[in-house]
Amino acid sequence: MYQSFDDVSVPGASEERLQGLRRVLKSRKLKGFLVPHSDEYQNEFLPPPAERLAWLTGFSGSAGAAIVLDDAAALFIDGRYTLQARAQVDTALFEVLQTPEAKVSQWLKDRLGKGAVLGYDPSLHSLKEIDRLIEALGKGGIKLEPVTTNPIDRLWQDRPKPALIPVVVHDLEYSGRGAKEKIRDVQAILKQDRADAVLLTLLDSIAWLFNIRGGDIKHTPVVLAFAIVPVVGRPILFIDAAKLTDQVKTYLSDFADVAQPNALTAKLRDFGHAGVRVRLDPDSAPVRFAQLLESEGAKIVRGDDPCILPKAIKNESEIAGARAAHVRDGVAMVRFLAWLDDNAGSGRIDEIEAARKLETLRRESGQLKDLSFPTISAAGANGAIVHYRPTNASKHALKPSKLYLVDSGGQYLEGTTDVTRTIAIGRPNAEMRRHYTLVLKAHIAVDTARFPKGARGQDIDPFARRPLWQAGLDYDHGTGHGVGSYLTVHEGPARLSRLGTAELKPGMILSNEPGYYREGHYGIRLENLVLVTPLQPIEGGNRDMMGFEPLTQVPFDRRLIDTKLLLPFERDWLNAYHARVRREIEPLLRSDDRPWLREATAPIR
Numbered sequence: 093m094y095q096s097f098d099d100v101s102v103p104g105a106s107e108e109r110l111q112g113l114r115r116v117l118k119s120r121k122l123k124g125f126l127v128p129h130s131d132e133y134q135n136e137f138l139p140p141p142a143e144r145l146a147w148l149t150g151f152s153g154s155a156g157a158a159i160v161l162d163d164a165a166a167l168f169i170d171g172r173y174t175l176q177a178r179a180q181v182d183t184a185l186f187e188v189l190q191t192p193e194a195k196v197s198q199w200l201k202d203r204l205g206k207g208a209v210l211g212y213d214p215s216l217h218s219l220k221e222i223d224r225l226i227e228a229l230g231k232g233g234i235k236l237e238p239v240t241t242n243p244i245d246r247l248w249q250d251r252p253k254p255a256l257i258p259v260v261v262h263d264l265e266y267s268g269r270g271a272k273e274k275i276r277d278v279q280a281i282l283k284q285d286r287a288d289a290v291l292l293t294l295l296d297s298i299a300w301l302f303n304i305r306g307g308d309i310k311h312t313p314v315v316l317a318f319a320i321v322p323v324v325g326r327p328i329l330f331i332d333a334a335k336l337t338d339q340v341k342t343y344l345s346d347f348a349d350v351a352q353p354n355a356l357t358a359k360l361r362d363f364g365h366a367g368v369r370v371r372l373d374p375d376s377a378p379v380r381f382a383q384l385l386e387s388e389g390a391k392i393v394r395g396d397d398p399c400i401l402p403k404a405i406k407n408e409s410e411i412a413g414a415r416a417a418h419v420r421d422g423v424a425m426v427r428f429l430a431w432l433d434d435n436a437g438s439g440r441i442d443e444i445e446a447a448r449k450l451e452t453l454r455r456e457s458g459q460l461k462d463l464s465f466p467t468i469s470a471a472g473a474n475g476a477i478v479h480y481r482p483t484n485a486s487k488h489a490l491k492p493s494k495l496y497l498v499d500s501g502g503q504y505l506e507g508t509t510d511v512t513r514t515i516a517i518g519r520p521n522a523e524m525r526r527h528y529t530l531v532l533k534a535h536i537a538v539d540t541a542r543f544p545k546g547a548r549g550q551d552i553d554p555f556a557r558r559p560l561w562q563a564g565l566d567y568d569h570g571t572g573h574g575v576g577s578y579l580t581v582h583e584g585p586a587r588l589s590r591l592g593t594a595e596l597k598p599g600m601i602l603s604n605e606p607g608y609y610r611e612g613h614y615g616i617r618l619e620n621l622v623l624v625t626p627l628q629p630i631e632g633g634n635r636d637m638m639g640f641e642p643l644t645q646v647p648f649d650r651r652l653i654d655t656k657l658l659l660p661f662e663r664d665w666l667n668a669y670h671a672r673v674r675r676e677i678e679p680l681l682r683s684d685d686r687p688w689l690r691e692a693t694a695p696i697r
Contacts, residue, residue, distance in 0.1 A: 093451060094311070094463045097444050099483040106182050109148050109247065113160055116243040122211040123204060124161040125243065129154065132215040133295050133316065134376045136582055137465070139309050140252035144244045150180045153479055158186065159196065164203055168196055171568025172478040175611065179477075197228035206233030214238040214380035219372060219394075222379045238383065257307035259315050259335050261343050262299070266505050266578065268409030271303045272347045274402070275327060281398040282323040282371065289363070290371040290398060291381060292319040296579045297399035302329060302348065304340070305578065311465050312580050313503060318356055330356045357384065364388020373397040400585050403576070405599040410577040411623065413506030414601060414643055418621065421502050421509040422645030422673065423680045424453040428498075429515065429647070430688035436490045436517045443469040443482035446490060446498065454502050464501035464508050464581040471496050475514070475615030478569055478607070492518035495614040495652075501581055510581050510603055511644045512619035516651045527608050528616050528652035533559040534606035535618045536662050538571060538588065542637040545627060549592020549602075556588070556606040565608055572603040575621055598626040598638060620644035645673045647692040655696055667695045 117125055127149075131142035136154050146152045148160075153173040159166050166187040169177045177188045189199070200210065210229070212222070226236055245251065264270060278301065282290055292298050295314035299305055306315035317331040327348045336350070344350055351359075363370055364385055371393040372382055382392055406414065428450045435441050447469035454460045470480045471488045475497035482488075490496050494517050501510035514528060534556040541555050549572070556571040570589030573582045585594035588602060596602075605619030621643045627636035647670055655663065670693035678689055 093448065094460075095447065095451065095466045097447075097482060097484050097487070099485050106148065106150055106185055110160065110165060110185055112247045113148065113243055114162055116246065117160070117211065118162065120211065120239070120243070121209065122237065122239075123208040124159060124200075124210045125239075126210065126212040126217070127158040127160065127244065128216050129156045130216045132378055133293055133318075134218060134378065135295060135309060135312075136580070137309055137312055139254060139316070141254055144242070144248070147248055148244060149186055150182070151177050152180060152481070153177065157196065159200065161203060166199055168194060168199075174568070175477040176479060197225060200229060200234060201232045204232070204234050207235070208233075209235045209237050211237050211239045211243075213242045214383060215378050216242075217379050218375055219377055219379045219382045220374040223374070238380070254316070255308050256332070256334055258337055259304050259306045259331070259340050261340060262303045262305045262505075262578065264303075264409075266409065266413055267300075267303045268407035271301065274301050274303075274399075275321060275347060277402065278321050278398045279323055282321070285371065285393065285395055286369065287323065287371040287393040287395070288369045289320055289322045291360075291377065292321065292397065292399065293373070293377050293381070294397055294399070296576055296583065297397050297403060298329070299579060300403045300576075301399050302327075302344065304344075306335065307462075308335075311463050311503065313461065313578060314580070316353075318353065320356075320359065328359065360384050360390070361388050364390040367391065369393050371395050371398070373400075396585070401597075403579075404574055404583060404585060405597050406577055406601060406623075407599070410507070411599065413504075413577065414621075414623065417502070417504040417507035417509055418643040418645055419676050419680070420457050420459060420504065420506075421454065421511070422677050424450070424457060424502070425511060425513070425646045426673075426677050426681065426689055426692075427453045427685055429513070429692070430685045432490075432496070432515060433688065436496065436515075437492055439489055439491050442487045442489045443471050443474070444484065444487045446496070447482065447500075450498065450500055459504050459506075460502050461505065461578075462503040464503050464510055468497065468499035468512075470498070470615060471517075472614060473612050476609040476611045476613065478609065478615070478617075490517050493521070494518075495520070495524060495616065497615050497617060499617060499619065503578060505578055507577050508575055508579060508581055509644070510575060510619065510621055511646055512605055512617045513646060513649065514616045514618060514652070515649050520652050522654075524614065524616075525652050525654045526657065527565075527610070528649070529654040529657045530559050530563055530565065531606055531608050531616045531618050532648060532653060532666075533657065533659075533662060534571075535604055535620070536665050538604045538606070539620070539622065539640050539642055540661070540665060542630065542639050543596065544635055544637055545595075547596050547638070548594060549586055549588040549596065550590055552588050552596070553590055553592065556604075560606070560608060567607045567609060569607070571606055572622075575601045575603060577601075596624050596638065598624050600624040601643065602640075604640070604642075618648065620646075642669065645676050647673055647689070650692065650694070650696065653696065658696075663696055670695070 499512040572588030607617035622640035
């Protein structure tokens with residue numbers, strides 16, 4: 093199996109670990125320490141040796157940060173993790189606070205006096221993050237001090253070892269563009285911005301640029317590495333040579349040099365001595381690189397990672413691959429939903445058994461490389477925990493008259509998938525049907541949106557929220573995120589969110605996933621991946637508009653739809669979508685699953 097259902101938290105361990113950390117801080121004359129959910133590559137999903145936040149607090153979400161002072165401690169999380177944090181964290185030890193309402197800087201200023209020194213690991217924080225903290229805390233006389241050795245690493249006795257998974261070449265058939273061509277484009281950007289080199293720290297950027305994939309992080313086919321691309325000459329890939337087969341070494345030697353990771357520091361010092369202008373992305377580059385370069389005399393050129401935008405705009409091969417991956421994934425999902433209808437009503441199927449069945453059906457395609465994230469398999473009230481993950485200790489049964497939410501995805505050579513469906517187990521009540529239909533209306537509002545050049549994610553986000561707002565409802569997460577091409581399931585720069593300031597461009601793939609969560613009862617989320625389509629004229633209009641093409645091919649649960657709440661265009665959209673699903677998926681199903689699909693996609697009148 094690609095996923096484990098063991099509980100990552102160790103009950104009762106946080107108090108001893110917290111006290112141990114405080115003793116180390118006292119010996120170093122630090123008033124406190126920052127513990128972010130990140131690693132030296134600023135990943136969202138971390139390799140096991142980097143799970144410092146989970147080790148200390150028990151919280152296993154993919155975003156958050158803790159602050160430990162000598163007399164107080166807090167965990168900061170966003171709205172996705174409110175219920176999860178309450179369940180996993182000892183609130184007698186850590187105050188759990190939700191951002192953006194609660195702010196790290198204000199919490200610190202309320203508790204620390206002038207002259208207090210707060211430690212941080214400069215490998216785990218971005219340049220922009222530390223700049224903001226220094227500005228905010230400096231007004232209160234609070235100092236930030238980088239530490240050379242993370243104190244948690246000293247305390248973590250059974251810390252896992254890094255993985256040594258072989259690197260593979262991502263063939264041109266799937267990437268659509270060769271590494272040499274991509275490197276030339278990056279060098280052209282550097283020349284235009286008058287930078288001598290760029291230091292790449294984002295793993296998906298490095299994987300995309302060099303057309304390589306790996307397995308150093310679960311569910312994300314990237315390789316732990318850094319890279320330097322000069323404005324002229326050959327890039328250098330800093331990677332553990334033990335991960336490189338002879339075939340991969342030969343492939344890389346055609347356009348890049350390879351060095352061990354520990355050679356990066358010396359190379360950056362050389363840049364400093366030579367006064368090189370080095371481009372760093374302030375949003376993602378660890379601040380330690382900026383500190384090192386500036387201390388040695390280099391000039392920092394702040395700018396976006398030059399791979400982020402071209403990586404997000406999929407080429408024709410990547411788009412064709414995404415469509416193919418979603419058809420394959422749709423077959424597995426339809427088979428799963430048919431199995432669920434046949435078995436879940438018994439009350440004997442639990443969340444883990446359902447998640448395992450779905451993974452098995454994806455594996456039967458023979459093309460699955462991994463899941464794109466651990467399956468969110470949530471029965472009843474667990475569906476209201478946005479990023480719920482079932483464990484052997486917490487699993488619930490799927491019971492009649494309840495809702496079941498499953499959010500899952502696969503990694504295929506052709507592309508990455510991410511789909512959420514909410515399913516009625518037995519007969520749903522009127523309230524469930526009303527809430528489901530409002531979420532469906534929100535989903536349709538995004539899918540049918542048309543928008544001009546220059547539109548951003550924050551312009552589209554309200555489309556989804558309007559049907560819910562009119563009913564006095566809302567959800568505490570974004571409406572959508574970018575998705576990579578056999579890469580990260582959460583990809584920048586674009587997102588459908590109040591914070592989504594990046595322009596939407598044709599070729600981008602994003603999720604469309606509005607929701608509603610009734611704490612203690614159920615959660616509803618409906619997610620498709622969508623492709624941003626090219627500008628096209630609209631009859632009678634005065635400017636061309638972009639739109640969305642749904643990639644996901646999975647039916648919605650007709651039993652949960654209150655047709656009286658649907659407008660005619662919404663009914664037409666649903667019927668057209670279901671007709672497409674039936675047309676694409678039915679020929680690929682076994683004969684015994686076809687009747688279920690025909691019924692699930694029958695037109696709504």
